[in-house]
Amino acid sequence: EPEVTQTPSHQVTQMGQEVILRCVPISNHLYFYWYRQILGQKVEFLVSFYNNEISEKSEIFDDQFSVERPDGSNFTLKIRSTKLEDSAMYFCASSAEGLVHEQYFGPGTRLTVT
């Protein structure tokens, strides 16, 4: 069964460093998303991406964040200068064309900023 994959599974970085989180969405999906979940809290929307551009972003997704689809398979989230409060699980999701747009999540990347 097709699934969303994410790398790395765990990333440790120092405050102020740049990180890139990588995702490979399900191959025939056209809509891509990043969410995050701080430990013990709700899953929060960051950004949605369609047709090579951002379709919506949340207040969390400030100038420190960017997304890119550098080729036909990868979808990346870059955080330019990490802060302690960026420590969270980051989930990539994708959905296919259709009426309901069910979103399928990858296993996540645990980002720890020290």
Next chain:
Amino acid sequence: QKEVEQNSGPLSVPEGAIASLNCTYSDRGSQSFFWYRQYSGKSPELIMSIYSNGDKEDGRFTAQLNKASQYVSLLIRDSQPSDSATYLCAVNGGKTSYDKVIFGPGTSLSVIP
């Protein structure tokens, strides 16, 4: 601010019983509704989606939607210990069907053998 509310639990049911999980949402314009299961330390796993009023059944799971009351529920029949997880209600929160989903805080379910 669009909100999705759930009882945090924990909800404990004996093995073989029916577990009933409830969710309310604030945006009357929401069109699509989802139930995800999340095991500790894992990612959300889609169980069911529903977008029409009424019931939708898939195996042991039944989702119920009442748009007039802004209420979504999930019934799990013949609960198994492996169903012990946090159940997340999610609601389409954007202007289009492919926009973000807004998640509730989740209800923790414990199925007692």
